[in-house]
Amino acid sequence: MPPRILVCLLAACLPLVGQEAVAQVLRARERATLDAAPGTLILLPGAGDDGFSRAFQALLQRPAVLALRVPVRVPLPGDPEALRLRAAAAPGARSVWCLVEDGTLRLLADGTEVPSEPVLLEDLRRAGFQDRASALQAYLRQHPDNLEAREGLLKVLWSEGEAGTLRSFGLDRAGEAEAWRSGKPLAPVRDLELWSAFTQAFDAAFREERWRELDLAWLAEAPPVEGLSPTLQGLYARWLPEVEGALREDPSSEALWTLWCRMSGATGSQHLGALMASLAPSPLTPASDWPPEGVAALLLAAAKTPADWQALASHYEAVWASGSHPLMDPASRKAESALQADWGNALAPLLTCELHLGASDRADALVRGAQAASRWPALPAQAAALAERCGSKALAARWAALGREAVR
Amino acid sequence: MKLQILCALACMPAMKAQVVLGDASLPLAAILRPHPEGELLLLPDAQGRSLLPAVQAALAAPPADALQLEAQELDPALPSGRELQALAGWDPSKPHWALIGPDRRVRAEGDAAPTAAGLAEAYGQSGLRTRLETLRAFLREHPGQGEARAQLLLQLRDLAERRTERALKGKDEDARLADAEDDRIWGEYADAYARFFSQGLWKDADPGPSSPVPRAAQLDVLAARSPALRDLAARLLPEAEEAVRAKPSDAGRWAVWQSLRAAGAGGRASAVMSGLDPWPGARRWPPEAAVDAFVEDARSRGDWRDAEPVLQASYDANEAFLRELAAAAQKDAGPGAGPVELGGAFGFGQWNGDTAALVEAKLRLGKRDEADRIATRVLSRAPRPEFLQAAAQLARACGDEALAVKWAALGR
Numbered sequence: 001m002p003p004r005i006l007v008c009l010l011a012a013c014l015p016l017v018g019q020e021a022v023a024q025v026l027r028a029r030e031r032a033t034l035d036a037a038p039g040t041l042i043l044l045p046g047a048g049d050d051g052f053s054r055a056f057q058a059l060l061q062r063p064a065v066l067a068l069r070v071p072v073r074v075p076l077p078g079d080p081e082a083l084r085l086r087a088a089a090a091p092g093a094r095s096v097w098c099l100v101e102d103g104t105l106r107l108l109a110d111g112t113e114v115p116s117e118p119v120l121l122e123d124l125r126r127a128g129f130q131d132r133a134s135a136l137q138a139y140l141r142q143h144p145d146n147l148e149a150r151e152g153l154l155k156v157l158w159s160e161g162e163a164g165t166l167r168s169f170g171l172d173r174a175g176e177a178e179a180w181r182s183g184k185p186l187a188p189v190r191d192l193e194l195w196s197a198f199t200q201a202f203d204a205a206f207r208e209e210r211w212r213e214l215d216l217a218w219l220a221e222a223p224p225v226e227g228l229s230p231t232l233q234g235l236y237a238r239w240l241p242e243v244e245g246a247l248r249e250d251p252s253s254e255a256l257w258t259l260w261c262r263m264s265g266a267t268g269s270q271h272l273g274a275l276m277a278s279l280a281p282s283p284l285t286p287a288s289d290w291p292p293e294g295v296a297a298l299l300l301a302a303a304k305t306p307a308d309w310q311a312l313a314s315h316y317e318a319v320w321a322s323g324s325h326p327l328m329d330p331a332s333r334k335a336e337s338a339l340q341a342d343w344g345n346a347l348a349p350l351l352t353c354e355l356h357l358g359a360s361d362r363a364d365a366l367v368r369g370a371q372a373a374s375r376w377p378a379l380p381a382q383a384a385a386l387a388e389r390c391g392s393k394a395l396a397a398r399w400a401a402l403g404r405e406a407v408r
Numbered sequence: 409m410k411l412q413i414l415c416a417l418a419c420m421p422a423m424k425a426q427v428v429l430g431d432a433s434l435p436l437a438a439i440l441r442p443h444p445e446g447e448l449l450l451l452p453d454a455q456g457r458s459l460l461p462a463v464q465a466a467l468a469a470p471p472a473d474a475l476q477l478e479a480q481e482l483d484p485a486l487p488s489g490r491e492l493q494a495l496a497g498w499d500p501s502k503p504h505w506a507l508i509g510p511d512r513r514v515r516a517e518g519d520a521a522p523t524a525a526g527l528a529e530a531y532g533q534s535g536l537r538t539r540l541e542t543l544r545a546f547l548r549e550h551p552g553q554g555e556a557r558a559q560l561l562l563q564l565r566d567l568a569e570r571r572t573e574r575a576l577k578g579k580d581e582d583a584r585l586a587d588a589e590d591d592r593i594w595g596e597y598a599d600a601y602a603r604f605f606s607q608g609l610w611k612d613a614d615p616g617p618s619s620p621v622p623r624a625a626q627l628d629v630l631a632a633r634s635p636a637l638r639d640l641a642a643r644l645l646p647e648a649e650e651a652v653r654a655k656p657s658d659a660g661r662w663a664v665w666q667s668l669r670a671a672g673a674g675g676r677a678s679a680v681m682s683g684l685d686p687w688p689g690a691r692r693w694p695p696e697a698a699v700d701a702f703v704e705d706a707r708s709r710g711d712w713r714d715a716e717p718v719l720q721a722s723y724d725a726n727e728a729f730l731r732e733l734a735a736a737a738q739k740d741a742g743p744g745a746g747p748v749e750l751g752g753a754f755g756f757g758q759w760n761g762d763t764a765a766l767v768e769a770k771l772r773l774g775k776r777d778e779a780d781r782i783a784t785r786v787l788s789r790a791p792r793p794e795f796l797q798a799a800a801q802l803a804r805a806c807g808d809e810a811l812a813v814k815w816a817a818l819g820r
Contacts, residue, residue, distance in 0.1 A: 021736035029729065035688045135688035147654045149687035213655065215613040249554040249607070255614035282556040283546045284539060286441050324435055
């Protein structure tokens with residue numbers, strides 16, 4: 001299968017005008033899977049019958065219909081196939097819809113009015129359409145050991161639960177995270193309705209000890225719906241100890257840490273410090289390299305108790321003590337990007353930890369040392385803003401003043 | 409404690425000097441940080457004379473080979489070189505080496521080439537611990553720590569590889585180690601691999617780019633020379649095959665399977681895939697990792713009968729897609745426009761690894777005309793010189809000079 005980059009190749013290689021058909025083919029191929037649909041829904045609105053088109057399009061957006069992933073085509077007026085279908089289905093009718101079997105072009109269902117959702121669903125299912133979850137579940141009954149089908153099923157069931165939760169609260173998938181956390185939880189019946197299927201599949205993966213073999217990276221990008229679902233919170237609470245056990249086997253695994261952060265955040269669990277203390281990273285891993293840099297930002301967000309902050313502070317002190325830091329190097333002029341990166345990856349996290357531990361003197365010494373060494377103009381303001389966020393107004397004022405002293 | 413050891417010159421083969429790569433301003437601490445076991449750091453003399461080849465030769469020989477230390481020559485003009493010079497206080501009229509710990513303390517040093525025995529003794533008295541010793545001690549306390557177990561495997565493997573190369577130097581390519589020698593060189597590795605394999609970390613979905621687990625999971629490339637590892641591979645193959653069948657898209661699982669096969673365990677890609685069906689939502693069948701395994705399988709056994717239909721099906725699918733794209737492009741171009749040829753715009757329509765494998769399969773199976781038809785079609789779409797050359801080389805490697813000449817000339 002051609003990779004996604006083909007779309008870019010297309011843009012580079014073809015004239016810009018009139019490439020819509022090719023782009024459509026490429027987009028369709030990107031979405032295409034090997035399980036072919038049993039047929040295509042062909043809409044033949046009569047001239048001027050906009051109501052028919054609008055109503056059918058609205059029907060096609062209903063979640064249960066969307067889940068069946070029906071290919072839809074609206075032929076151009078005068079299309080020979082359209083004329084044939086219209087004649088075969090409902091001669092003389094103004095507007096017609098047809099469900100046509102692919103390959104044989106056999107008419108599977110048809111009508112002259114927009115059907116109700118249950119009627120359309122019945123027609124589609126009779127024609128062989130299945131929602132992806134049902135198809136995967138049927139496949140897994142035959143091939144219970146196929147982990148890729150299991151991965152697919154978890155993703156589909158999550159998507160369905162997420163979409164339902166969105167609708168229940170009128171939320172936008174791309175919305176601010178706080179909107180997810182501040183709402184009332186789902187009512188118990190609705191919660192189970194939306195999330196029991198996913199919960200069963202997730203439970204099974206953990207019970208059968210296959211969960212580590214499943215790609216769950218997509219979960220990190222999903223909106224934090226767990227805050228609204230007691231079912232999901234209970235699920236995560238059940239299996240969080242398993243994830244922690246896995247971290248004991250592989251404490252440098254970014255995938256496990258990411259999953260742990262997701263699950264512990266949803267359950268409100270507060271024991272990052274205790275967990276870190278219980279783990280034994282490899283003796284060959286320098287202190288500054290553990291926990292892994294890729295999850296450091298997640299862990300900072302997960303820290304809540306003094307023990308959590310102390311554990312992270314030890315890590316970031318090791319980071320600060322090791323290697324060379326542009327912010328501490330007066331000998332050469334560093335690019336703005338290098339200074340900003342050092343701030344973001346090393347000094348800012350360390351200051352955050354120290355401020356949460358109440359170690360103002362240490363934090364102040366760090367900032368003054370970095371300012372004296374680097375003379376980076378942005379440092380005082382960035383440090384002051386960080387102190388404000390951490391609730392240290394006095395330090396914020398002191399550090400802001402460093403910037404004014406530098407200007408003089 | 410700082411030790412001074414005077415060592416005699418040893419015979420040494422000429423060896424490539426290591427250079428300090430990366431950020432030229434790296435301080436000594438940063439160079440030493442990845443080496444808790446210590447490192448041998450060197451400075452050349454003012455005339456550029458170096459002890460690096462001699463030190464590397466000594467490190468490669470027993471008993472120093474068991475230390476698995478690295479040696480690195482610093483540039484006296486760079487900060488790290490100047491730092492070392494200041495630390496050690498050396499006379500720049502002579503080249504020097506020093507064994508330095510992660511704490512920047514010099515544990516041993518010399519201004520002449522050390523012997524392997526001398527280095528081993530100096531290390532033994534230094535208070536430092538080799539990576540192997542550190543990992544063994546750690547795993548006694550934390551036997552379930554899989555990452556460390558993977559690192560142990562890689563260290564054991566590295567040592568055993570060097571010892572095998574030394575033991576079989578000058579012998580036949582298929583020569584194997586005698587039992588006693590095999591046990592001495594590979595015994596600990598074999599036990600560690602079996603234990604690591606049964607722990608199952610190698611089946612984790614996402615080990616991460618810097619994880620040692622995927623590399624450790626592949627049985628060593630020299631395993632075929634070790635009777636113990638051959639037996640181990642045969643014993644573990646069924647579990648590896650079961651793992652691949654559970655996730656046939658997973659290139660890591662196929663890599664483990666292939667490493668066991670390469671050790672002599674047997675097995676065929678077609679047998680692994682037999683009876684498997686694509687799952688709802690699958691985009692390609694067989695998955696790319698499986699196709700790669702078919703090709704590797706074919707090359708190693710010299711039998712392309714299983715791989716050919718798989719490669720042909722993939723090629724046919726790509727050609728059909730190109731036709732669909734061409735029809736769409738024709739529609740975009742509008743009525744009256746000339747024929748639109750898209751094949752040169754997309755990598756999958758040109759000479760590439762998959763096409764080359766299919767053409768090779770055809771040639772190896774004696775289907776010359778089919779090979780010619782496919783290659784000519786694909787090369788004509790995008791007759792780039794490097795493609796024509798690659799195709800010609802392939803034909804030559806398959807013993808068909810006439811086709812090599814024909815394909816090379818397609819661009820003219």
